[in-house]
Amino acid sequence: MRLTDKVALITGAGQGIGRAIAEHYAKEGARVAVADLDLGRAEQVALAIVAAGGSAIALEMDVTDEAAVEQGMAQLVRHWGRLDIALANAGIQHIAPLHKLAFADWNRVLNVHLGGAFLLTRAALQQMYKNGGGSMLFMGSVHSMEASPLKAPYVTAKHGMLGLCRSVAREGAEHGVRSNIICPGFVRTPLVDKQIPEQAKELGISEEEVIRNVMLKHTVDGEFTTLADVSEVAVHLAAFPSAALTGQAVVVSHGWHMQ
Template identity: 65%
Template sequence: MTFWTGTRRALAVSSRLQDKVAVITGAASGIGKEIALTFAREGARVVIADLDRDRAEAAACDIDSSGRRAIGVAMDVTSEEQVEAGMSRAIEAFGGIDVLISNAGIQIVAPLVEFEFAQWRKLMNIHLDGAFLTTRAALRQMYRQKSGSVIYMGSVHSKEASPLKAPYVTAKHGLIGLAKVVAREGAAHGVRANVICPGFVRTPLVETQIPEQARELGLSEEEVVRTVTLKQTVDGEFTTVADVAETATFLAAFPSNALTGQSIVVSHGWSMQ
């Protein structure tokens, strides 16, 4: 089976996620958009949820301009009202929710002793409150269906720590705890939950972070990449969005509860378990 993208390019579709409905937050760009594109190629119908409605709709159009297999919705994941409305729109459009990718996130870099409480709360709200609100809304539908997969976008910082990233590290560790609870509670309803923990992916988020760290550490951007960002990898390479999307596909398509409550590190060896 094939379908047309907004650029009139036919995409071949395989069957790992055939007709599954996936809601992906923060999916207008970066990792989220790559997951949406990969899921669509695997046969899924995708809901691009993003703070920016226009960019969400544009990303959906890149996948399928007809709206039959991809739609964009505006969603501030910290807003209970917007999350509920977005999930309702997904169900209305496609009849259910089989996969939730909780991906929306930001990064704020500063020494802990100088970190503004308002900035701490902003990051926590997006990463943890957003994960809670989208999970709760998705689970209600998944429990009715007796099936589903919840995938959180963690980080190597779900396992490790780096200077200047106190709230980010705290939030990403928290996602592992949430996934374990969802795995326990969801098992009786056919729902699995796992966390993907990428290393450094050269997304707009990381592109912003590199100069911020350079200023804080008194280094050049090239030195930050070589001696901080990729220092612990086995090959000095960034993780790619394709690496993460393939992992998400594997988790979403996994057929049983044998793989639930787990966190998978995708980092070129930056962190080894």
């Protein structure tokens, strides 16, 4: 197993990509703190991991709340004594054209993705520096590299997370901390499923056309990126034995974006 006895914290892990990574980390031997805004969902994931023979705890965490992030980190450290891997995964989406976009919706998306990533990073680095190193991971997107219509706050936030990842790589190096950002294409999660009818309405096309001509148009095989695709990359980066990949973005998109 690649992550034996490592302690990992994942935000937004109550469903979707976060849950898949939490479960994969546990199968690879990690002790996993499942953090989510919805404590009930986090508890369900943690219980499922334990029932499968893994080790997990649930944390209620609003990543936009500075005190909540600090308290969740303190709870993890009291329980397991250290932190080795942190993944800033919590995210939301808002579909609207820029000229109709409310400032409150702009701020809400940036606060969750970018503000939440910063708060988790700061708390995680304080622990990793004490421990002599670790792996700081970010859940970016192909939208960390390019833009799509109707998603300006999300695109902006994901570009910002790429910069944060690279800043961590520079600052964290002397403390043994590596940093990477995972950039998936479209994955059939609740976040993406919600976008399909929203984009169909905004663009005046069918939901099938959104999938075929918007989401999967530039893939090489017409396939969605899968949870397994993304979780495998997350394990690989967390387990990577050196700083050779630090600061790098790994795009997982079935060829949608090629660097």
